[in-house]
Every structure is written in C-alpha cells, then in structure tokens.
Amino acid sequence: MTTPKNFLVISALGKDQPGIVKNLSKKILDEGCNITDSRMTVLGGEFAILLLIEGPWNTLAKLESAVPELQQDLGLTIICKRTEGRVQSSNQLPYLVEVVSMDHPGIVNKLAEFFSERQINIEDMTTSSYSAAHTGTPMFSVHLSVGIPSDRQIAVLREEFMDYCDALNLDAVIEPIKG
Structure with missing residues (x-):
C-alpha cells in the first residue's frame, strides 16, 4: 500500500x-x-x-x-x-493557444470568456507587453495551455476560436501540445 x-x-x-x-x-x-x-x-x-x-x-x-x-x-x-496532488483527466486533450495583438484592455478577459463559455479549462497562462520592432507600437502576447474535453470536435472549436479572434483583431494559433 x-x-x-x-x-x-x-x-x-x-x-x-x-x-x-x-x-x-x-x-x-x-x-x-x-x-x-x-x-x-x-x-x-x-x-x-x-x-x-x-x-x-x-x-x-x-x-x-x-x-x-x-x-x-x-x-x-x-x-x-x-x-492534494493533481488528478490528470484522461478525457482532456492538451492544447497550446498563442495570441498576439496591439495592446488594449480586455484581451485576457475576452479569451477567458471564450474558453469558459465552452467549459474549457485554462491550465496555464503567461502574458507580456512589448513594443513592436520597427514601429514601437504597444503589443500584447498571450500563451495559454488549455484542456479541451476529448468529446469536442476540434475542427469546429478551432474555427469558432479563429472567427472569434478575427472579430477582435487578434492574431491567434491553437494547436495540440506535442510531447
């Protein structure tokens, strides 16, 4: 035991x-x-x-x-x-989400809202602000790890997410975490 x-x-x-x-x-x-x-x-x-x-x-x-x-x-x-120790859910698929845009208030809230409404857990998040190389434009970067329920249709979710980000003028990528 x-x-x-x-x-x-x-x-x-x-x-x-x-x-x-x-x-x-x-x-x-x-x-x-x-x-x-x-x-x-x-x-x-x-x-x-x-x-x-x-x-x-x-x-x-x-x-x-x-x-x-x-x-x-x-x-x-x-x-x-x-x-307690974390119990890894066998029905969660680990995905990486990366978002970059011109900096403005509400980006984190909008991303959290998208995933929360779909019962997708944000497991890790890092954000940073920086100036664009040649223009000095204030930029914002978000890196998320999310656990997507395995019964979700990934292609549909990806399309919804990309449309959502396009409407907010966010450049985004969502892909499986490898390894």
Whole structure:
C-alpha cells in the first residue's frame, strides 16, 4: 500500500532582489521537502513565486511554522495552503493557444470568456507587453495551455476560436501540445 503524498502550495511576493530563490529553496530543502512544480517571475519591481512542495506531513508542518521567520528574513509576503496532488483527466486533450495583438484592455478577459463559455479549462497562462520592432507600437502576447474535453470536435472549436479572434483583431494559433 502506498502512502498518500502530501502537498503544500506556497505563494510569495516581495521586492525583487538576488538570492530569493536560493534562500527559499534552501529552507524548503533543509526542512526535508521538495519543490515539485514552480512558477517564478518579476512583475514590475516585485518578484512573484508559486511553488508546489511535496513532503511528509510533519515536514510540511515545520515549513508552515517557519513562514513568519521566512517572511521577515526574505522580505516576502508568503501564503501557504495544503492541497492534494493533481488528478490528470484522461478525457482532456492538451492544447497550446498563442495570441498576439496591439495592446488594449480586455484581451485576457475576452479569451477567458471564450474558453469558459465552452467549459474549457485554462491550465496555464503567461502574458507580456512589448513594443513592436520597427514601429514601437504597444503589443500584447498571450500563451495559454488549455484542456479541451476529448468529446469536442476540434475542427469546429478551432474555427469558432479563429472567427472569434478575427472579430477582435487578434492574431491567434491553437494547436495540440506535442510531447
């Protein structure tokens, strides 16, 4: 019989500075835990971290009790939440969605609305703003991973999505995630 795995999600935010990842990951390792999934990025002048930590329940409890000290030492605001391991749905097809357009408010909301209305889960999203190479025009880029129910007709969904994006003047691609 296998022992159930124990997981803790840590969300941390603080002023960007060298050494945050080193110090936080060292504390996690020292407490006998392991980082199994993570997202880290600089947003403005702030460093944001999302970590999925795995470990025996007692080591996760020790890590949770060390949060006030970690917040003080690293200058971070930290939130912890216990969770379970993710159950992969066998009836979901992983697809990549990429969208680029001139920047304007509401792009993320419109994309979320399209997928939500079709009961398609957005599993991961990254956005960025940048200036077009020769013109300096403000541009916006969105990369999504979505789980499409396997009973959906992909060709119909793709056509609906492309028509939707065309109406919003968004340049878009939707394709299966390979490998």
